[in-house]
Amino acid sequence: MELLLIIATSITTLILIWCLACSLYLLLLSLGNSYPRRKKVFKKADKPIKKIHFLIPAYKNDAVLIKSVEKNFNILSKLTLDWEYVVLGDQLENETKSQLKSLGVVLFDVQLENPTKSRAINQWLEKTELEQGSFIFLLDVDNHLVEQNLHDFLLSVDREGADWYQFMRTAANQNSDIASLDAWSEMVNNKWFRTGAQKLGIRPALIGSGMLAPADSFENIHAKIDVTGGFDKWVEHYLIKQRIPLVYLPELQVLDQKTSNIDALQKQRTRWVSAQFETAKSLFAELLKALISLRITDFLKYAQLYLIPRVLHIFLSVALLFSFFLNENLGLLALVNLTALLLAIFWVTPISWFPKIAMAVVKNGSRIIWNYLSMGKDFKKAKEKFLVTDHGNSEDNSN
Template identity: 30%
Template sequence: MTGVLVVTSVVLIYLAICTSYLFLFAIAGRLVKPVEISEKKEKPGYKILVLIPAYKEDNVIVEVAKQALQQYYPQNLYEVAVICDSLKQETILALKALPITVVEVKFSNPTKAKAINATLQPLFGYDLAVVLDADNIMDVQFLEKVSQAFAEGYTIIQGHRIAKNTNTSIAILDAISEEINNHIFRKGHCALGLPAALIGSAMAFDFQFFKQTMASITAVSGFDKELELAILKDRRYIYYAEDALVYDEKVQRIVDFKKQRTRWIAAQLTYLTNNFFSGIIQLFRGNVAYFDKVFQFMLLPRLLLLGLAIGTTLLSVLLQHMPLFVFSSTLVLLLIVSLFLSIPNALLKKISWKEVSAMPALFIQFIFSVLQIRKARYTFLHTPHGEIKQNR
């Protein structure tokens, strides 16, 4: 009995730290107004390169490339470059028929970092580089919004990635997870003066800085985390442009959810083990932002946190231990409040019993994801897009 209580107490301490962290930034995102960019009457004329790496994305990439050409931004000031890796020949021909740059690459072990670096190195003459995923569709004002932020002096800008589809229960829950991340790790962080977290796409950078920094990025998975750590170590700020929207396809099936989360958890564990001690060192050097990022790697996925909190509450009932019950049930309530504070009203309205009933299955998939992270640490696990009819 004593051993069980000790283990449960340790778990609850960890849960309390994680929950307090999430609650702090959830509140900050609601109560503290972040710095906003004022629209200038004279629009800046920055030259922008839009990079779209596409690995086996024949289902979506042609339409994405067409949509990328529909920006309000002057057409002579931006170029769309699609990086083709393992695409079908007919897809490549369709892309070459568009007024875009088509770059063909091939690697034995493909990664997004390799594809971007192969494209970037011979290029020059741009002010900004924008990175999208192969399923991303920019809002027509996206380039205009990031150029305005760049004109204000922000050299690293994370846009607001938002769900393109909510056509299945899994897609709705994935969209909710995305918005919670946006609220806590971007809006909430910027509200308290910390840099926003990068997300891997819908990002804009000073071109020369991006080209130089990317040259040292070798990540198999989660290149944005390695890139973010390099940025934070250099004590640079990442601005969150909440009104610069990019529509992102949400996973629609449990099998794709599992594959995606396995890749993400593997990357998170890799960066935690590789940067734990450097995070502590940077903290003592006054680099709170770098330490904060390393601390984020210590956070379990929120569904696992919630499951553990509920599990310890049920265990406290079985043990008939009132202090543990009060503490654990308080954590459950606090975690639920943190999550609800972070979800936009439009998505809250989409939650029904169908979505709630899908959560136990997702919890189980998270467990399987943790058990299969070894493969994902050394091999890129591709998540297919455009295989199921979507809604906007």
């Protein structure tokens, strides 16, 4: 019995240390949001972007694709810059293809036995000659551009610059409890891993869409990547290796349609957590190199790969309060951990969000937690095959 108690205490201590480290890291990022930030002024570049390729990998989701194309074309038609809208179509209906072409879309038929986002992009890059000085603007199939500041910003980007840019991706809809939770999660991520990180001197996180990059740099980096999930994490890695600046732009938005289906949400999160796990394994040596060489901001950036997924983090932090029964000191430490985590969350969540988030958690919390606890059984599938999020036909009620 005494041996079992020692083992339980040891395991609990290790989990608690991990949770506490994650909670303190998130609290640091939250507090980073309070740091002052110099306002950027969009000034016309001496050599502005020559051409922009809006690039949209599209695997099925035909109805959502058509809707986003129509909305984006209304905005892009006002641009004075040269641009083209390229859809990397994979398993689209023939009727959808015809409709896209009639709208003026450049349709690239993806031919892949095992389709993934990164492989579709690489296939297009291999067969496309990009103009010197052009840029690529990567969007997801359900993303909607926002007109405000877009034109002025694109005119301010120097075509000879090496910077990459990440727009703020925010929810296009909150028409259900699940969509509201997804929107809240995205908002918190923006505050922690982009605004907070950037103000602290840590590289902001890429999202996988809403990113603008010089075409030559994008092509060079993307040619190195062939993964089922987590390609944005690998892009971040190569940006660090090549010392290429990445700038987060909270004043420029891309709207993202949130799913209202809890099973679709689980599939999406399974893909993300699996990708995080695989990337963390592959880049552990880079974490150690950054620490040993005292590249602290790089170390803190790689450390994000080892943060506990949020739902599991909250669940474990609450469950660890029961460690009071094992050891009073462990219990007090568990209380400090939960307090730090809640402070990190509350610091970046507007008060107006609390009622609807609380209601959504009450209604769906137990099922979401169960889905997270059981998602390990699908990790192998997520590693071998890209798990596509079905957005259905939910309306964007944000406009």
